[in-house]
Amino acid sequence: MSAVEAELREVVAAVTPRLLALSEAEASRSPAPGKWSPKQVIGHLVDSASNNHQRFVRAQFTDDLVFPGYEQGAWVTAQRYETAPWTELVGLWRHFNLHLARVIEAAPASARQKPRPRHNLHELAWTPLPQDQPATLEYFMRDYVAHLRHHVAQILLPA
16 A cells, blocks of 8 residues: 555545535535635545546556646536535545545556656646656655645635
């Protein structure tokens, strides 16, 4: 079991009951004008899981870490997460991340730790990595979990 996979599983297990404790009204409420509601944040995390699922699998068969980005706000709007039932969104988020944990666990260490001089993690990663520094898939996987933690904290620990 990789440390990244274990951390992702732990976060999902710890956070799921806390998310499900939010009422439909609480999950639908935006904290401020122009800010996403918890439903939209979880929807964004589903989109992140979806995009990173492909990236994590594809990276095992390439010599670089160059991937397409996506318009996060447009994706959230297009999928109308704000009208989805909260329990369904949390379930989708949970199951997708448990699947990603399996993908991470299945990735050979040689693929996860291989330095890749060519990448676009300066554009895609939550914590950007300078373009002139080699990147690893493991870095990108860890960054994914950090991004997930950040957004979950926005929901559960509002300022």
